[in-house]
Amino acid sequence: MKIVSYLSDGHDRVAILVDGLLFDAEVLHPDLPQNMSMFLSYWEDAYRMALGGEMMIREGKISKSKGFAYESATILAPVPFPTSCRDGYAFRQHVEAARRNRKVPMIPEFDQYPIFYFTNHHSIQGPGDIQCMPDHFEKLDFELEVAIVICKQGRNIRAEDADEYIGGLMIMNDMSARRLQMEEMLLNLGPAKGKDFSTVIGPWLVTLDELQQYEVPTKEGHTGKTFNLRMQCRVNGQQVSDGNMKDMDWTFAEIIERASYGVDLYPGDVIGSGTVGTGCFLELNGTGKLNDPNYQEQWLQPGDVVEMEIDGLGILSNTIVQEEDDFSILARKKSV
Secondary structure, eight states: OEEEEEEETTEEEEEEEETTEEEEHHHHOTTSOSSHHHHHHTHHHHHHHHHHHHHHHHTTSSOGGGOEEGGGSEEOOSSSSOSEEEEEOOOHHHHHHHHHHTTOOOOGGGGTOOOEEEOOGGGEEOSEEEEEOGGGGSSEEOOEEEEEEEOSOEESOOGGGGGGGEEEEEEEEEOEEHHHHHHHHTTTOOSSTTTSSOEEEEEEEEOGGGGGGGEEOOOTTOOSOEEOOEEEEEETTEEEEEEEGGGOSSOHHHHHHHHTTTSEEOTTEEEEOOOOTTOSHHHHHHHHHHHOTTOOOOOOOTTOEEEEEETTTEEEEEEEEEOSOOOOSGGGOOOO
């Protein structure tokens, strides 16, 4: 099932997508929650009712005339108001390449435990324009990722049970202003300011029942579901990234286990996978320069269109837009 959040009369509403048409929760069942926050809070009942509604549409018991075109709606992030947002670091290929490009050895701790950081859940957005300030364009980057949303409260969740807490999968673009990020990380904190302006998820939430056909065996020594989903990114129509979700070295189940240790996870918490191998310009530029000192770096510019496509999860499209404000915090740095 594909669950969509859209804007109606100034409010976020939830619908499901069937054959290019959106069917509002109200049409599917009178008791269904009307927005994603409530849908996730009452997940077990809401999911069952929505799945039943989808079956009725496919069987013709709910008329297609009750739906409306996806293209006609203002589409929001599937989870417009997450309760929190964590981002993982689960793809060894990306970590290894980034460290090699900086001429530092692979860190052995990567293989011992999964890690994550908190990012700004108030900056979550869906398809459409990404507003960027002047300093963001100092090495502006995308990051191609998969994200999950938690669908029931839990604490000290074991990896063996953690997949039951996943409501579904989405594409994530963890936007990154690399100069801001690198400067603050010199002080052994962050990333924060370099990543707090926009994190994109969408275009819809795909529930696990729809992804069973993509499930493959998990890597030896690991626990949790693994999916064979090709991940691509295009910038202005040119493909720049090509990876696969099955290459995650830490599963979402294992990330949930660590994230929930001594802490409650709540319905609406979003967790990203971290960047897939080849999934950002920082890595691609570093690899290019390592192989050719004359390699021309590429970073995102105003007007660029970033399209992310993942098998089974759809296409997430955004346009980079420059804000009119010329304020620069980089220009306010104190001299030493």
